[in-house]
Amino acid sequence: MTALNTNARIAVIGAGAMGAGIAQVAAQAGHPVLLLDNRPGAAAQAIEGIDRQLGKRVENGKLSAESRSATIARLHAVEAIEALAECELIIEAIVENLEVKRALFRQLEGICGEHCILASNTSSLSITSIAAQLNHPQRLLGLHFFNPAPVMALVEIVSGLASDPTLAECLYDTAKAWGKKPVHTRSTPGFIVNRVARPFYAESLRLLQEGAADCPTLDALMREAGGFAMGAFELTDLIGHDVNYAVTCSVFDAYYGDTRFLPSLIQKELVDAGRLGRKSGHGFYRYAEGSERPQPTSISSDHPVETCVVEGDLGIANALIARLREHQINVIQRDGQGLLKVGDAVLALSDGRMACQRAKEDGLRNLILLDLAFDYGKASRIAISCSADISPSALEHGVALLQRAGFKVSQLTDSPALAVLRTVAMLANEAADAVLQGVASAADIDLAMRAGVNYPQGPLAWADAIGLTHILNVLENLQTSYGEQRYRPSLLLRRRVAEGRTFHD
Incomplete structure (x- = not known):
């Protein structure tokens, strides 16, 4: 027809x-x-x-x-x-x-x-x-x-x-x-977009509740590192917290209390207070005439940096190498386990473990973890985390290197998978379950999230680009850190990794 x-x-x-x-x-x-x-x-x-x-x-x-x-x-x-x-x-x-x-x-x-x-x-x-x-x-x-x-x-x-x-x-x-x-x-509850998008709000809300960073910093990271049009707090202020919270509760109830869709107590408090966002003049931000938007938090270093060492394959962060060289950093490359070293600092792309845990388990001193960026060659901001025992000079070296490469650097508390990486991993995981359960095809889900909520890339295609093994590791490490079913990896993700296939094969 x-x-x-x-x-x-x-x-x-x-x-x-x-x-x-x-x-x-x-x-x-x-x-x-x-x-x-x-x-x-x-x-x-x-x-x-x-x-x-x-x-x-x-x-x-x-x-x-x-x-x-x-x-x-x-x-x-x-x-x-x-x-x-x-x-x-x-x-x-x-x-x-x-x-x-x-x-x-x-x-x-x-x-x-x-x-x-x-x-x-x-x-x-x-x-x-x-x-x-x-x-x-x-x-x-x-x-x-x-x-x-x-x-x-x-x-x-x-x-x-x-x-x-x-x-x-x-x-x-x-x-x-x-x-x-x-x-x-x-x-099925939420169809495609209202189901798959829940982690975009939920993970930022959780990080805020845990004190990992403030609203403007987390929003800036989603925009300037993740490539999203808006961060979760400015977007929910625009949608209206009464509407967004009601949708989350509806999906949560429809899936019989699955913790992956757990509503946020922070958002409930805003709704209870009548702080519904733009339409009420106050949500996470104030919108009254004359109100100033608080700025994201950045850290800086004046330490001079001329050379760094890349050991092995940085995976999806390999674009950092060309970016460093474009900013006149001498990059020495040699074999290794995917680390970037400068001065006393060791930098690595997050795998979902906390920095303190990874430093201890992998024997890495002065470890700085890097968050995901949609495009490491063009992103203007990046999140880092480090364990409490990092030396001040190592942190100075690491921050100075990233600054020299043109990044604004936002430090989060030592949180598993930081901000952008945990959000994208959870979006991909939810999308994978939707495919597994016959809700929609992988192609339709990716199209829906690009065309319906303006994501920079469909979550399944994004997971393919990052590498499904890495996404699985991130989710397993998140689940271990929190001890919650919320972060359980989708069976389809596990199957694709075992088969050596992508979501779009």
Whole structure:
């Protein structure tokens, strides 16, 4: 089954920000669109709002006046659900309440023709459960857009237990024709993005709770070392802590209390205090007029550094060698176990162990551990940790070398896997379990995380680039350090390592 013809009439129920955005997308793609809301006049007001937004794009030269006029001409506000009888696709974007959605779709089943596809934009409710009371549950699927719908590329095509695969392909092709990046997913808690993204928030929140670093430093590391658009604290402030915390609780409850999805007490306290982020003026940061954003913490050294020694293969951090040479550091290379030495300091990429543990077990004095960077050749900041008994001169040498290479250096307390590495390892681990459980393919998961939440790389492709053996070691060491099931490695990750394969083989 191919995409719906542009002559096909589309209906959107719910004229809030999401519903209006979806209606705009469909109308801009060429479909006649009916917009319905149970609030009198809300649909017409939403179309006026769309017109104003498109008018701004015309003024900025990003849209022609003709395209604006044609889009608005295709949008029609209706006041009665019976007006949707001739539609070929009806998308529901109303309140996230299971019984309300069930009642709406039962009503639609009695109004619409048998070939009309019914779709829910739910972000958290089970498509299987919504469809369970329908006479024809196979015609209901999830069509999950991301906010704002006209801007965000990702659409999750969600299949419940009874959903017709042919209709899922039709929605996939239709979303693609609308200029979106669709992915297929089964109806499991959180679908793809809201499930796989949980560790992005959870690991920063845990590091904050443990006093590893403050909010601005952890956020800066995720941006400037990890390549993410925002850190966890500024992102949750933007989303709203009430919303983000509720999603985490929903996923946690849906997976019967699996500790991998454990909500944060720090975030709960913010919600209890009404500090919901930008919309309330205060979250992890203050947003009142005149408020200044606190700066990340960096350490520095004035120690002169001219030469360093690289022993063996630095793995994914090998780009450091060229970067050091570009900054006129004499790099001597020789065989060894993947270490970087300068003065009294020994630097190594973290393997998930604490610095104190690794120094003792591997017999390495004055050990400084380096966090992961998305691109060691271009990252502007890097996190380090070291054991308490490191000599002051060794720390000076190590920091001076990294500074000379152009890094701002942030020191964390001696935390397993530091910040970026533990986050990426956990994102990859969650994505691996989603593949293992048949939620979605590796390719669709990576696409979803890039297009839906703007990750610099899909977590599974990122794990492949780092090396699955290294990711497995990191997770096993995290699990040993904490003694928790939260960090248990996915069976699929273990299998891929044993087979010598990547996630995308």
